Amino acid sequence: MTSDGRTVMAYDSGEGGKRFLNIMKRVLLFLEPTDHARVRKMVSKTFMRRNVEEFRPFVAETIDYLLDNMEREGCADIVSDYANPLPITMIFRIFGMPLEDLPLIERWMKDFARRGELGKISPEVEHGGEEAAKGFSDYFRKQIADRRARPRDDVISTFVQARDDDGNHLTDDELIAMCVLIFMAGHESTSNMIAFNTFSLLRNPDQLRLLQGNPGIIEDGIDELIRYDASVHVAQRVGLKDVVVAGREIPAGEPCLIMQGAANHDPEQYDRPDRLDLTRGKVQHLVFGLGSHSCLGNQLAKLELRLAIPALVQRFPGIYLTVPQSDVRSCNTGLLLRHLKDLPVSW
Numbered sequence: 001m002t003s004d005g006r007t008v009m010a011y012d013s014g015e016g017g018k019r020f021l022n023i024m025k026r027v028l029l030f031l032e033p034t035d036h037a038r039v040r041k042m043v044s045k046t047f048m049r050r051n052v053e054e055f056r057p058f059v060a061e062t063i064d065y066l067l068d069n070m071e072r073e074g075c076a077d078i079v080s081d082y083a084n085p086l087p088i089t090m091i092f093r094i095f096g097m098p099l100e101d102l103p104l105i106e107r108w109m110k111d112f113a114r115r116g117e118l119g120k121i122s123p124e125v126e127h128g129g130e131e132a133a134k135g136f137s138d139y140f141r142k143q144i145a146d147r148r149a150r151p152r153d154d155v156i157s158t159f160v161q162a163r164d165d166d167g168n169h170l171t172d173d174e175l176i177a178m179c180v181l182i183f184m185a186g187h188e189s190t191s192n193m194i195a196f197n198t199f200s201l202l203r204n205p206d207q208l209r210l211l212q213g214n215p216g217i218i219e220d221g222i223d224e225l226i227r228y229d230a231s232v233h234v235a236q237r238v239g240l241k242d243v244v245v246a247g248r249e250i251p252a253g254e255p256c257l258i259m260q261g262a263a264n265h266d267p268e269q270y271d272r273p274d275r276l277d278l279t280r281g282k283v284q285h286l287v288f289g290l291g292s293h294s295c296l297g298n299q300l301a302k303l304e305l306r307l308a309i310p311a312l313v314q315r316f317p318g319i320y321l322t323v324p325q326s327d328v329r330s331c332n333t334g335l336l337l338r339h340l341k342d343l344p345v346s347w
């Protein structure tokens with residue numbers, strides 16, 4: 001199976017959707033294997049665990065700020081007050097971008113994501129995608145030129161300075177696609193995961209109390225929380241050769257969806273898979289994918305989750321849902337991502 005340039009053509013809507021497609025063609029997820037390996041190697045150092053640790057003070061500071069705001073209100077919607085602002089603020093901070101640009105980037109992200117949904121798109125969605133692609137391109141082109149002229153201690157500067165084995169830098173178009181991808185891949189998936197992780201604990205009060213009594217169990221426990229109920233359940237691939245899976249033939253070239261969410265509850269892999277058990281020890285799961293395209297930002301995502309979840313339940317020891325569990329709605333964003341509409345709590 002592959003996720004290279006062949007699947008990106010699913011987004012080809014003709015002349016009217018050119019700008020969007022041009023960014024998508026350079027996005028890591030859809031690069032041909034040789035280009036993918038070259039670009040991924042150039043940027044991956046930035047996202048290694050030991051480098052990501054440098055972001056810890058930013059994450060902790062942002063979490064404190066959000067929790068202080070929530071505490072003043074006396075109740076909160078975890079989705080809009082905590083889970084949504086944290087990852088996007090983090091990307092702004094590590095990219096060294098001014099927070100006043102946040103509403104602009106958020107608007108482009110929304111239009112870009114709508115355009116990126118699979119299936120037939122309306123002229124309005126196509127237009128939104130083009131505007132977002134132009135906005136992103138112009139914005140990041142300026143950021144890149146600025147870092148080239150005056151390198152700083154931020155992630156855009158490390159991308160600009162990265163060299164491949166032949167000493168070449170990434171082109172402007174590759175850099176733009178990388179910046180867009182980090183926002184698109186790094187924000188919503190993490191934000192949704194914070195909400196799902198919180199909901200998982202609220203539904204399992206014994207595990208909530210366990211974590212409150214011993215916050216250190218989050219170190220390994222985070223992978224169990226992620227496995228138990230994840231924001232990404234599905235991956236998109238194209239068959240490289242004819243294969244038979246569970247008695248069904250998938251011909252070469254056929255686009256298909258892989259349900260890694262099902263694998264994360266495989267009874268042959270996990271004892272009582274539908275039980276949340278933060279003491280399971282080291283848990284392997286497929287939430288961050290597998291193979292050459294596996295999630296580049298998984299260490300950053302886990303750092304955010306390892307800090308955000310214990311901080312929330314420590315700050316509000318009596319945290320509880322203010323609506324019945326059955327009213328908490330899990331929805332799909334397009335085909336690939338899941339999110340909670342809201343998660344109202346008090347304490």
Ligand code: HEM
Pocket residue numbers: 003028029030040181182185186187189190193231232235236286287288289290292293294295296297298300301
């Ligand atoms: C809990 C949060 C996250 C989840 C569940 C998640 C999940 C995934 C998955 C499943 C893939 C593979 C997709 C595929 O194989 O088709 C992926 C790829 C990717 N993710 Fe994440 N991700 C998360 C957070 C992040 C963050 C915080 C960043 C960056 C700041 C990030 C950056 C990326 C990138 C760049 C890729 C493409 C890798 C490649 O094609 O080589 N992700 N992610």
